[in-house]
Amino acid sequence: MGKGGKGEAAPAAVAGEGENMAAWLVAKDTLKIMPFKLPPLGPYDVRVRMKAVGICGSDVHYLKEMRIAHFVVKEPMVIGHECAGIIEEVGGGVKHLVAGDRVALEPGISCWRCRHCKGGRYNLCDDMKFFATPPYHGSLADQIVHPGDLCFKLPDNVSLEEGAMCEPLSVGVHACRRADVGAEKNVLIMGAGPIGLVTMLSARAFGAPRIVIADVDEHRLSVAKSLGADATVKVSTSTDDLAGEIELIQAAMGGDIDVSLDCAGFSKTMSTALEATRPGGRVCLVGMGHNEMTVPLTSAAIREVDVVGIFRYKDTWPLCLDFLRSGKIDVKPLITHRFGFSQTEVEEAFEVSARGRDAIKVMFNL
Ligand SMILES: [Zn+2]
Numbered sequence: 001m002g003k004g005g006k007g008e009a010a011p012a013a014v015a016g017e018g019e020n021m022a023a024w025l026v027a028k029d030t031l032k033i034m035p036f037k038l039p040p041l042g043p044y045d046v047r048v049r050m051k052a053v054g055i056c057g058s059d060v061h062y063l064k065e066m067r068i069a070h071f072v073v074k075e076p077m078v079i080g081h082e083c084a085g086i087i088e089e090v091g092g093g094v095k096h097l098v099a100g101d102r103v104a105l106e107p108g109i110s111c112w113r114c115r116h117c118k119g120g121r122y123n124l125c126d127d128m129k130f131f132a133t134p135p136y137h138g139s140l141a142d143q144i145v146h147p148g149d150l151c152f153k154l155p156d157n158v159s160l161e162e163g164a165m166c167e168p169l170s171v172g173v174h175a176c177r178r179a180d181v182g183a184e185k186n187v188l189i190m191g192a193g194p195i196g197l198v199t200m201l202s203a204r205a206f207g208a209p210r211i212v213i214a215d216v217d218e219h220r221l222s223v224a225k226s227l228g229a230d231a232t233v234k235v236s237t238s239t240d241d242l243a244g245e246i247e248l249i250q251a252a253m254g255g256d257i258d259v260s261l262d263c264a265g266f267s268k269t270m271s272t273a274l275e276a277t278r279p280g281g282r283v284c285l286v287g288m289g290h291n292e293m294t295v296p297l298t299s300a301a302i303r304e305v306d307v308v309g310i311f312r313y314k315d316t317w318p319l320c321l322d323f324l325r326s327g328k329i330d331v332k333p334l335i336t337h338r339f340g341f342s343q344t345e346v347e348e349a350f351e352v353s354a355r356g357r358d359a360i361k362v363m364f365n366l
């Protein structure tokens, strides 16, 4: 409130009057904007007015299938998890935020009691309450209530949209940490979709001297190139081309491939990553398209290629915000489409995101 200039007075006044609305996933292919009753504000919670919410592949997947793996949407659920907003109210125990602060929100609330949480790997918590992962509601809403410790104040030169991009960017940052990307690691990225691109931007920010990215789509590769890939390789979906493509990729790198990140998650992309990586290197499986894959694991094992996976991320928001503040990472070119928060626009935005093509990140401005 203390910071509230003229510009902030109006939304604050509206807050108490109109009903809080949210985009609910009510059935397959059906999103409805309906009232969303907020829980009471706990002492360590904050109430946030949402300003920017991005659409993720997982949101689209829930819309089309009503499930991801064993997470099944059984009751109407508020969608959305990539978000940033402005603090409206803070609980009595919240010391680091005040009303008017602009914040990026980390979506997952872990228990802080289990061995994973205590061991510092809270992303593996069995008791995780994650935005828009059933049965928990997401954040495509006028306002939400969230723990204050999961809200990170935006630096002055970082916009709310960029704040929302911290969520997908966190996947790239966590993958680079798990893959041990650094200043002496040449990096191969399989897949130039949204996650491949944020992983590429992260790898560069982590200091990777040379990055090669491979995809089946010419347009995606041109985007990757414009965002800083050193070389791109167009690959096919046919496994018959595997050996030839590995040679092309290695030639494009012009040196050892120290780390490969598979951001596509197909048997073929994972096989390429395993075979192309140098002995003693590391492969990180980032995109998980399929439950079971047939890959040349033994040939990777005898070359001591380490294979790691990721599940979401942990403790990434401060680093993401620092990358954005310092300009080490620019996520703005990834935001290709913008929509307002109305019934027709929500439907249209999800259609655009599902269609893919030239859409990388579709963003709501609320
Ligand atoms: Zn996401």
Ligand SMILES: [Zn+2]
Pocket (backbone or CB within 6 Å): 110, 111, 112, 113, 114, 115, 116, 117, 118, 122, 125, 126, 127
């Ligand atoms: Zn836990």
